[in-house]
Amino acid sequence: MPAAEPRPNTPLPRGLIVLCCLWVATSWVMLFGLHPPVQAVASSYTNSVTMMGISTILGITIGWPLLRTSGSVFEAPIRQTLLDMLVLACAVQVTIWPLRLISTWSTVQTLLITCQLSSWIIVYGALVYFGAGSRNGWTRTVVMFIALLVVTLSMLLPAPGDAPLWSPLEMFRELAKSPQGAPTSNGMVGAAATATAGLGLWILLGGIRWYRSPLATGYSSE
Numbered sequence: 001m002p003a004a005e006p007r008p009n010t011p012l013p014r015g016l017i018v019l020c021c022l023w024v025a026t027s028w029v030m031l032f033g034l035h036p037p038v039q040a041v042a043s044s045y046t047n048s049v050t051m052m053g054i055s056t057i058l059g060i061t062i063g064w065p066l067l068r069t070s071g072s073v074f075e076a077p078i079r080q081t082l083l084d085m086l087v088l089a090c091a092v093q094v095t096i097w098p099l100r101l102i103s104t105w106s107t108v109q110t111l112l113i114t115c116q117l118s119s120w121i122i123v124y125g126a127l128v129y130f131g132a133g134s135r136n137g138w139t140r141t142v143v144m145f146i147a148l149l150v151v152t153l154s155m156l157l158p159a160p161g162d163a164p165l166w167s168p169l170e171m172f173r174e175l176a177k178s179p180q181g182a183p184t185s186n187g188m189v190g191a192a193a194t195a196t197a198g199l200g201l202w203i204l205l206g207g208i209r210w211y212r213s214p215l216a217t218g219y220s221s222e
Contacts, residue, residue, distance in 0.1 A: 024095050
């Protein structure tokens with residue numbers, strides 16, 4: 001019997017880890033500076049805290065997909081994407097929770113913000129899995145375009161209602177501006193709905209990849 005084909009290696013995303021650190025550090029220095037304000041109160045940091053959250057969202061929704069769809073092809077798309085998602089989820093935790101110290105966010109509110117960002121990691125993880133795992137240039141380009149389109153439309157189009165579920169930026173603003181640190185029902189529903197949509201997108205795109213791949217090997221031949 002012929003020897004079984006070895007499974008592809010799953011290297012640690014060291015480059016992504018370094019870029020996450022640089023992204024967070026650069027954003028922090030640009031938004032907060034190296035010196036504290038004259039009056040170091042929560043209201044002095046409101047705009048910087050909001051922009052730090054937005055910078056984190058842009059890194060997840062634009063920086064990550066562009067990095068992966070313009071780089072090398074994932075040999076083990078599911079495992080490599082899940083490792084990427086783990087790195088980004090950890091980066092979200094170490095970025096958002098310290099902001100509570102210089103903001104009026106409550107513990108529940110901060111938890112919901114991290115959940116909301118993590119739910120968008122699930123959504124964009126499905127796109128990265130489908131795009132970075134493909135050898136087809138058109139597929140990778142379309143995935144890149146979709147990632148840019150969602151964020152661009154969420155910034156250009158008016159927000160229908162309090163917090164449109166399709167807009168990561170508006171969802172974050174809704175949670176961040178909740179009065180007296182109390183999260184709104186829209187924010188809670190939005191985070192749960194986004195995570196559910198992300199899981200559905202994983203199933204859909206996973207089914208498409210399975211349908212297009214040779215059953216003999218189980219790997220994409222794109």
